[in-house]
Amino acid sequence: MGVVSVAENVPVIQLDEVTKVYETGSFTVAALRGVSMTIDEGEYVAIMGPSGSGKSTLMHILGCLDVPSNGTYLLAGENVSGMNESQLASVRNRRIGFVFQQFNLLASLNAWRNVELPLTYAGVDRTERRQRAIQALERVGLGDRVQHRPGELSGGQQQRVAIARALVSDPALILADEPTGALDSTSARDVMALLDELQASGRTVVLITHDADVADMAERTVRLRDGLILPDRELVR
Numbered sequence: 001m002g003v004v005s006v007a008e009n010v011p012v013i014q015l016d017e018v019t020k021v022y023e024t025g026s027f028t029v030a031a032l033r034g035v036s037m038t039i040d041e042g043e044y045v046a047i048m049g050p051s052g053s054g055k056s057t058l059m060h061i062l063g064c065l066d067v068p069s070n071g072t073y074l075l076a077g078e079n080v081s082g083m084n085e086s087q088l089a090s091v092r093n094r095r096i097g098f099v100f101q102q103f104n105l106l107a108s109l110n111a112w113r114n115v116e117l118p119l120t121y122a123g124v125d126r127t128e129r130r131q132r133a134i135q136a137l138e139r140v141g142l143g144d145r146v147q148h149r150p151g152e153l154s155g156g157q158q159q160r161v162a163i164a165r166a167l168v169s170d171p172a173l174i175l176a177d178e179p180t181g182a183l184d185s186t187s188a189r190d191v192m193a194l195l196d197e198l199q200a201s202g203r204t205v206v207l208i209t210h211d212a213d214v215a216d217m218a219e220r221t222v223r224l225r226d227g228l229i230l231p232d233r234e235l236v237r
Contacts, residue, residue: 014073035058062075096171103158111148115133137160163195
């Protein structure tokens with residue numbers, strides 16, 4: 001499975017003074033307060049912060065699940081800051097592979113059918129979908145589990161299916177949100193090793209976590225507190 005490259009010298013992620021403000025009745029909450037960040041192709045970056053730091057809001061923006069109140073977000077050179085929901089959905093399907101804490105697999109579908117779902121939404125024909133789904137499962141070490149449903153797999157295997165699903169559309173970005181949070185320590189190590197392998201093969205991986213041990217496995221850590229990126233010398237407490 002090849003890696004889709006962005007244009008030469010174009011960062012995969014470029015945020016410029018991004019803010020996000022939520023208004024509920026008379027209350028206004030500034031979840032992000034001017035975040036600027038660049039992540040280049042092939043980087044492995046952890047975004048870390050305590051509850052209330054803004055990391056979940058930042059993840060939603062990076063994943064095109066939400067848009068900034070102000071500022072600019074370029075994803076692989078494409079300005080997604082002011083897109084509507086339909087446009088965002090298209091970008092998500094083309095450019096982002098998601099890995100979630102709770103796997104988000106459909107219990108009624110076997111492994112390869114779960115993996116093919118992004119290709120189904122993209123209109124890829126059935127034969128190619130199956131071929132690419134099985135290739136993705138083989139890539140994560142589950143070539144002998146393609147017919148198994150989620151209930152027949154361990155937690156670590158389910159997360160590997162989720163990673164295969166994230167890979168199958170050859171996205172510019174793998175966005176992993178607390179990917180080890182629902183796993184035992186052995187499965188967590190296996191999943192982190194797989195993310196290491198993906199990054200080593202040229203993938204851009206962004207990991208959202210509150211766990212310092214998990215963040216230490218990335219090449220670089222971006223620390224958030226109170227909606228702002230901390231200078232490197234400061235620690236999250």
